[in-house]
Amino acid sequence: MPDPRSATVGEDLTTAMEGAATRVAPAAKTRRPPGWIKRALLRYVAPELAFGLISLLRLSWRMRETGRANFESVLASGRTPVFGFLHGRTFLLLNTIAGQRDRRQFAMCSTSADGDAMARLEQRLGFDVIRGSSGRGGPQAIVDMVRAVRENPGSGAGLAVDGSRGPRGYVQGGIIALAQRTRGIVIPVTASASAGWIFRKSWDRTLIPKPFARIEVVFGELLHVPAQLTAPEFERLRAELEDRLVALQAHADELSGLADSVPVRAPRI
Amino acid sequence: MSRPEILKRLAAVIALSSSAPIDAATVTEATPLESFSVDSLVLIDLIFDIEQEFGVRLVVEELTAMRVMGDLVTHLEVRLAA
Numbered sequence: 001m002p003d004p005r006s007a008t009v010g011e012d013l014t015t016a017m018e019g020a021a022t023r024v025a026p027a028a029k030t031r032r033p034p035g036w037i038k039r040a041l042l043r044y045v046a047p048e049l050a051f052g053l054i055s056l057l058r059l060s061w062r063m064r065e066t067g068r069a070n071f072e073s074v075l076a077s078g079r080t081p082v083f084g085f086l087h088g089r090t091f092l093l094l095n096t097i098a099g100q101r102d103r104r105q106f107a108m109c110s111t112s113a114d115g116d117a118m119a120r121l122e123q124r125l126g127f128d129v130i131r132g133s134s135g136r137g138g139p140q141a142i143v144d145m146v147r148a149v150r151e152n153p154g155s156g157a158g159l160a161v162d163g164s165r166g167p168r169g170y171v172q173g174g175i176i177a178l179a180q181r182t183r184g185i186v187i188p189v190t191a192s193a194s195a196g197w198i199f200r201k202s203w204d205r206t207l208i209p210k211p212f213a214r215i216e217v218v219f220g221e222l223l224h225v226p227a228q229l230t231a232p233e234f235e236r237l238r239a240e241l242e243d244r245l246v247a248l249q250a251h252a253d254e255l256s257g258l259a260d261s262v263p264v265r266a267p268r269i
Numbered sequence: 270m271s272r273p274e275i276l277k278r279l280a281a282v283i284a285l286s287s288s289a290p291i292d293a294a295t296v297t298e299a300t301p302l303e304s305f306s307v308d309s310l311v312l313i314d315l316i317f318d319i320e321q322e323f324g325v326r327l328v329v330e331e332l333t334a335m336r337v338m339g340d341l342v343t344h345l346e347v348r349l350a351a
Contacts, residue, residue, distance in 0.1 A: 139309045140329040143316050177313050231288050234310070 042113055047120035054125070058095055060211040061193075065096070066255070067219035071187055074222065075103075080149055080184035083158035084175045084223075086245055086264060087204035088168065089252075090160050092191035096217050097158050098126035104155040106130055106148050108141050108174075110164040128155075133164030142174045146181040157184065161241070166203040169264040171242040176234055179225035188220035188244045192252035198260060205262060216255040220248045270349055272298075275323075275342050282322050286314040298339030302332075323349065 033041075074081040083097050099105030105126065109119040110133035119129045130148060132141020149155050157178060161171045179186050193209035193216070209215055223241055226233075249264050280296035289306040307315065316327050325348045335341050 137329075139312045139316075142313050143329060146313075146317070173310050177310055181313075181317060 039113060039116075043116045043120065046117045047124060050117070050121045051124040054091075054094065054121075057209065057211055060213075061209060062212075062214045063096075063217065064214060064255075065217045065219070067221075068217075070219045070222055071189075074185045074187060077185070080179070080182045081156040082175060082179045082182065082184035082186045083156070083189050084161045084171070084186050084241055084245065085158070085189050086162050086169060086249060087160040087166075088202075088206050088264070089191050089249065091206065091208055092193060092215055093189060093217065094122065094125050094127075096191070097156075097189065098122075099128065099156075100126070102154075104128050104152050106145050106155060106157045108132060108145060108159050111137050112164070115164075127158075138172075138174060142178055145178055149178075149182045149184070157182065161245070162204070168204050169242065169246055171238055171245065173234065173238050175241065176225055176229075176237050179223075180227055180229060183227070184225065186223035186225060186241060188223065188241060188248050189218065190220075190245065190249045190252045191215055191217045192249070192256035192258045194256045194258065196258065200262075205260065205264075207258075207260075214256060216252050218248055218252045218255070220244050270346070272342055272346060275345050275349075276338065278322055279319070279338065279341060279345070282318045283315065286311055286318050296338060298337065298342060300338045302335055302337060302341065319345075325349065 071081060083093075085093055085097075097105065105128065107122050107127040107129055109115045109122060109129050109131055111131045112133075115131065115133070119131060122129050128148065130141050130144045132138050132144070145157055149157055159175045159178065161175050162169055163172050175186060178184060193207060194214040196207050196209040196213055199206045199208070221244065223237065223244065225237060229237070246264055252258075253260060253263070276296070276298060277293075280291075280293040283296070283305055284291040284293040287305040287307065288311055289304075291305060305311075312329060312332065316329065316332065320326055323345055325345055327344075331344065332341070335344065
C-alpha cells in the first residue's frame with residue numbers, strides 16, 4: 001500500500017521553496033532577463049526540457065490502466081473518441097492519449113505564453129495542437145477542431161475541460177459541442193499517482209508524479225452526445241460529464257492511494 | 270442569390286440555432302445580431318449551420334465584428350459571388 005503522505009510532500013516542498021524565496025529576495029540584487037529571453041526560454045527550451053523529463057520519468061513509472069475497453073469500443077465503432085479530462089491531471093495523461101502513427105489526435109492548448117510551451121510539448125508527444133481556450137479564442141478553437149476531425153477521418157480529440165483558468169472541476173460546454181459536431185463519443189479519463197508533487201499554488205492543483213510512482217489511468221463510462229440537443233439537454237450532459245469526472249478522479253486517487261488535501265468537487269455555478 | 274433570399278434563409282438558420290425564441294418572418298437587415306442572444310456555444314452552432322446552408326466557411330471573429338443582419342447578408346453575398 002503506497003504511503004498517502006507522499007502526495008503532500010509536494011505541498012510542503014512548494015511552501016518551503018516559497019518561504020526561502022521570500023527570505024532571500026530583499027538581499028539579492030537581481031537583474032531580470034529581458035522579456036524576449038524569458039519568452040524564448042518558455043517557448044523553445046522549457047518544452048524540450050519537459051519532454052526530456054516526461055520521457056525519463058515515464059521509464060520509471062509503472063502504468064496501470066482501468067477501463068481501457070471503453071476507449072477500444074469507441075475506436076471499434078468508427079466514431080470519434082473525444083477525451084475529456086481535468087486540467088490538474090493533464091501531465092499524467094499525455095502519453096496515454098497522444099496520437100499514434102495511424103491515428104491523429106487533436107488537442108486544444110491556450111493562446112497564453114504558458115500555452116506556447118504546452119503546445120510545443122504536446123506536439124513533441126504526438127498531438128496536433130489547436131490553439132484557444134474558454135477565455136480567449138475558444139469558440140474558434142472548437143470550430144477549428146471540429147473541422148480538423150472531420151477532415152481527418154479516424155482521428156480523435158482531447159480537451160482539458162475545466163477551462164483554461166478554472167474553476168477547478170467546472171466543465172465548460174466546448175467538449176459537448178465538439179462531440180455533437182463530430183459524431184464523437186466523450187471518454188471521461190483521469191489519472192493519479194501513488195507518489196507525487198501537488199502544486200497547490202496553481203488553480204488546478206497540478207499533479208506531477210515522482211519517479212518510480214505507480215500511475216493509475218482510469219477511463220470512465222462513455223458519454224453519448226446526440227447531434228441535436230436542446231439547451232436543457234446540453235446542460236444535463238455537461239453536468240453529467242462534470243459529475244463523472246469528479247467521481248472518476250476520486251476513484252483514481254483511491255486506486256493509487258493519493259491523498260489530495262483539497263479533493264476536486266463539482267462546482268455548480 | 271439575391272439579398273432578400275439570403276436574408277430569408279439566414280433568418281431561418283438563426284431561428285434554429287439561437288436559444289431565444291425568434292420569429293424568422295420579423296427579421297430584417299436592420300435587426301441587431303445581439304438581439305439573438307448568441308453566446309459562444311450558439312456561435313459555434315451558427316457557424317456550422319451557415320456553412321451547411323450556404324457552403325461558406327466563416328471565422329468567429331468575422332461574425333462577432335458584425336452588428337446587424339445586413340452586415341452578415343453583405344458578407345455572404347460577397348462570398349457567394351466570389
